[in-house]
Amino acid sequence: MSKVAKKHKEALAKYDKTEAYPLKEACKLVKDISLSNFNASIDLSVRLGVDPRKANQMVRGSVTLPHGTGKEVKVLVLCTPDKEEEAKAAGADFVGLDDYIDKIKEGWLDMDVIITMPSVMPKIGRLGKVLGPRGLMPNPKTGTVTMDIADAVKDAKAGKIDFKVDKYGIINTAIGKVQFDDNQIYENAKELLTTILKLKPVASKGTYMLSVYISSTMSPSIRINPKSII
Numbered sequence: 001m002s003k004v005a006k007k008h009k010e011a012l013a014k015y016d017k018t019e020a021y022p023l024k025e026a027c028k029l030v031k032d033i034s035l036s037n038f039n040a041s042i043d044l045s046v047r048l049g050v051d052p053r054k055a056n057q058m059v060r061g062s063v064t065l066p067h068g069t070g071k072e073v074k075v076l077v078l079c080t081p082d083k084e085e086e087a088k089a090a091g092a093d094f095v096g097l098d099d100y101i102d103k104i105k106e107g108w109l110d111m112d113v114i115i116t117m118p119s120v121m122p123k124i125g126r127l128g129k130v131l132g133p134r135g136l137m138p139n140p141k142t143g144t145v146t147m148d149i150a151d152a153v154k155d156a157k158a159g160k161i162d163f164k165v166d167k168y169g170i171i172n173t174a175i176g177k178v179q180f181d182d183n184q185i186y187e188n189a190k191e192l193l194t195t196i197l198k199l200k201p202v203a204s205k206g207t208y209m210l211s212v213y214i215s216s217t218m219s220p221s222i223r224i225n226p227k228s229i230i
């Protein structure tokens with residue numbers, strides 16, 4: 001534990017924890033203060049001035065990061081037989097329907113994204129209690145319920161991520177890896193943040209983006225000045 005504590009102190013000495021940094025500078029700093037010995041994930045945490053309990057203030061969407069997430073994404077496509085070849089050709093890892101629905105009921109969840117068709121949703125709806133809490137439930141708003149199966153699979157593999165504000169008004173999601181260069185982290189972060197800004201609900205009053213923090217696995221967080229995003 002003493003080694004970790006020493007590294008933590010060294011990381012804190014490299015920046016001012018009370019300062020809100022410009023986005024580009026924060027994306028460089030997060031690499032400099034990374035404590036892990038592995039290719040750690042880089043996360044953004046955004047607190048919004050919304051009340052998620054009200055339907056007209058819910059913020060959710062999807063975005064394709066310019067440089068992906070750095071993670072290999074496992075895609076499951078639940079579709080009718082006529083769409084199976086299209087899904088496989090696009091790069092889906094798992095393709096089928098009833099057999100995979102049964103596997104999920106039994107506890108199998110070895111996938112990151114589930115893509116399906118509108119006609120199949122009634123079958124998948126029964127899995128809501130399992131998939132919903134894990135953020136795996138397909139949704140037309142995020143492009144995971146579609147007839148364009150091939151495009152949806154390619155988007156998911158290319159780094160498309162879904163995000164949703166939680167009950168505390170916070171969006172937290174991974175945007176890359178420590179081994180990305182500064183500019184890749186910056187461009188991914190900017191893409192996500194500008195997308196969130198565009199989704200500001202009309203019903204949301206006052207300051208929309210209250211705070212933004214960037215961090216890597218095990219590292220301290222760095223506060224970002226929201227004004228530097230625009």
